[in-house]
Amino acid sequence: MPIATLDEIRGKVGSSVGVSDWIEVSQERITAFAEATEDRQFIHVDPASAAQTPFGGTVAHGFLSLSLLSRMAADVMQVPDTTRMALNYGLDRVRFIAPVRAGKRVRGHFTLDAADEKSPGQLLLKHTVTVEIEGEERPALTAQWLGLVFI
Numbered sequence: 577m578p579i580a581t582l583d584e585i586r587g588k589v590g591s592s593v594g595v596s597d598w599i600e601v602s603q604e605r606i607t608a609f610a611e612a613t614e615d616r617q618f619i620h621v622d623p624a625s626a627a628q629t630p631f632g633g634t635v636a637h638g639f640l641s642l643s644l645l646s647r648m649a650a651d652v653m654q655v656p657d658t659t660r661m662a663l664n665y666g667l668d669r670v671r672f673i674a675p676v677r678a679g680k681r682v683r684g685h686f687t688l689d690a691a692d693e694k695s696p697g698q699l700l701l702k703h704t705v706t707v708e709i710e711g712e713e714r715p716a717l718t719a720q721w722l723g724l725v726f727i
Contacts, residue, residue, distance in 0.1 A: 577662075580654040582699070582727070588688045593703070594652030598681040598710060599644055601636045606678055609640040623678075635675040641682065641707055641716045642670065648684035648705070649721075656699065658727045665700065665722035674714035681710040689720065699725040 603623070610616045618625045619635055626634040646664070655662055676682055690702040701723045707716040 578654045579657050582656050586691050593686045593688050596648035596651040596684040598683045600681050601676050603678040606636050634678040638672040656727050661726045663724045665724040668720040670719040672717050676716045
């Protein structure tokens with residue numbers, strides 16, 4: 577994660593902080609996620625049956641697409657230079673908009689909405705994230721993501 581001062585981070589409120597690198601959502605990744613979560617619905621793991629659906633093939637779990645936010649954030653989300661620890665604090669307004677077909681690539685667009693002191697030594701960062709699917713108009717998802725940073 578990029579390191580910045582508190583003033584630099586607060587100065588980014590209301591603006592884009594960046595776009596992550598592309599991440600391939602391979603069938604192998606989808607299958608591994610299905611095994612880890614025990615969500616083996618055929619639209620995720622059975623290419624022949626999934627080909628008969630409106631998706632035309634297997635698609636990633638919505639939660640798989642959402643879980644990639646951590647990897648995407650590592651590319652662009654700034655943390656204070658005084659950070660002792662940072663935690664995922666939760667999500668607001670998550671919407672799964674378009675399916676991510678196996679083999680597609682996704683990336684995250686991050687905007688910093690707020691950087692507020694939750695309590696002494698704790699900074700609550702709120703980002704709006706849009707996950708773009710390469711070559712498609714509609715995003716995979718949008719969410720407001722909360723991170724709690726101990727400074």
